[in-house]
Amino acid sequence: MTEEFRLTSRNFVAVCTATFLYFGSFYLLMPTLPQYVEFLGGSPGQIGLVMGAFSLAAVLVRPHLGRLADRRGRKRFMLYGAGFFTLLFPLYGIPQPLVSLYGLRIIHGFAHASFLAASAAYIADLAPPARRGEVIGVYGTANVLSMALFPAWGLAIIQYTHSFTVLFACSTAAAALAFLAVTAAGEVPAPDGGKRPVSLLAVGRRRAVLIPSLALFAGATSYGAVIAFLPVYAPQRGLADFGLFFTVYAAGTLASRIFAGKLSDRWGRRRVILPFMLLLAAGVFALPLLDSLLLLVLIAIAFGLGFGAFMPTLNALVVDKTPPAERGSALGFFTSFMDMGIAAGAVILGMIGENWGFANMFTAAGVVLLGGIIIFALGTDKN
Numbered sequence: 001m002t003e004e005f006r007l008t009s010r011n012f013v014a015v016c017t018a019t020f021l022y023f024g025s026f027y028l029l030m031p032t033l034p035q036y037v038e039f040l041g042g043s044p045g046q047i048g049l050v051m052g053a054f055s056l057a058a059v060l061v062r063p064h065l066g067r068l069a070d071r072r073g074r075k076r077f078m079l080y081g082a083g084f085f086t087l088l089f090p091l092y093g094i095p096q097p098l099v100s101l102y103g104l105r106i107i108h109g110f111a112h113a114s115f116l117a118a119s120a121a122y123i124a125d126l127a128p129p130a131r132r133g134e135v136i137g138v139y140g141t142a143n144v145l146s147m148a149l150f151p152a153w154g155l156a157i158i159q160y161t162h163s164f165t166v167l168f169a170c171s172t173a174a175a176a177l178a179f180l181a182v183t184a185a186g187e188v189p190a191p192d193g194g195k196r197p198v199s200l201l202a203v204g205r206r207r208a209v210l211i212p213s214l215a216l217f218a219g220a221t222s223y224g225a226v227i228a229f230l231p232v233y234a235p236q237r238g239l240a241d242f243g244l245f246f247t248v249y250a251a252g253t254l255a256s257r258i259f260a261g262k263l264s265d266r267w268g269r270r271r272v273i274l275p276f277m278l279l280l281a282a283g284v285f286a287l288p289l290l291d292s293l294l295l296l297v298l299i300a301i302a303f304g305l306g307f308g309a310f311m312p313t314l315n316a317l318v319v320d321k322t323p324p325a326e327r328g329s330a331l332g333f334f335t336s337f338m339d340m341g342i343a344a345g346a347v348i349l350g351m352i353g354e355n356w357g358f359a360n361m362f363t364a365a366g367v368v369l370l371g372g373i374i375i376f377a378l379g380t381d382k383n
Helices: 010-027 033-039 044-072 074-092 098-126 129-161 164-183 200-205 207-236 243-267 269-289 293-320 324-356 358-379
Strands: none
Touching: 010 074, 010 098, 010 129, 010 164, 033 044, 044 074, 044 098, 044 324, 074 098, 074 164, 098 129, 098 293, 098 324, 129 164, 129 243, 129 293, 200 207, 200 324, 207 269, 207 293, 207 324, 207 358, 243 269, 243 293, 269 293, 269 358, 293 324, 324 358
16 A cells, blocks of 8 residues: 555545645634634633633543554544534534533544544555655645635634624534545554554653654744734734734745655655754744844744644654554654643743743743754654
8 A cells, every 4th residue: 555655545635635624614713712702701711711621622632542543443533523523513603601611622622632643643554654754744734724724714704794603604514524525535454453552651651752742842832932922022023914924934834844744754854853943943032033024024934944844744753663553642642742832832931921021932932942952852863
């Protein structure tokens, strides 16, 4: 199967399409759900709880669901995730106490973890070892494209219809189409399923999994800080048109995910990861100096290229070093550090920004990222 793999193969196209639509259903609500909580009478603190419950639930169960996907099949757990997304979105529009929304978001987070852990392992199983970085990078563009399109569409739906019911119906439709796309993919047999399963702790403690996870956490921390606070920081620096940052960042991420993975297949993962992490760090350290639109664009280029390249290449490195029967567990553990890093950047670094200013906060984010670079450089084999 690996020798015959093509980027246009039915399985790969089906899962990429499913991922695009699946994340689309999610991203429609990303900029609009806080407005919905406010519409229900929620406070800023309650908005944070509603948004955070989803991520916290996903982080807690993702490694466990990845382990189950190792044993029972990837496609089944992708169907669980997309299927529950389809069933859960209509429930948002039912009149209910705000507190019940917390429970709904927790269940939604479980479904999210199921799809992500299984789809990451599915793509890793499909990819030939010699093209693993390329395949994982191209697959990652489905998420980036979805992120570039669906949040704006969600805002447009609310702007023109003034109806959250219509918004939730659109999310339901996107999730249902994602479910159908998964059904078009063939099941990849769980490899080495007869072997005795290894504990999650044993998988997570391996250097080949732990070191990339810590590097991902460091990068995600800076990502969380920038995404959460740049919209507040840029106007303070006299840059009201900060939206250009996200456009350039998305374009840079898309470009780097296409070529960086293939480059890592030829040159080696480490030789690609370290330079792009340094590029990301340069962009973060430049934020305290922000004083012009040109510098903002340059930072966005560095941020997009750096983050877009090093995450899927780290992913490929984990797959390289993990036995096939443990990929779901390892990738579930690894990807959970993305969510933890984003939360740390938004919450912990946000406290630094509130008390000591955003310039110091971005400097602290750069220091965390530099620490991740050092850990990765010292903790991985040069070859």
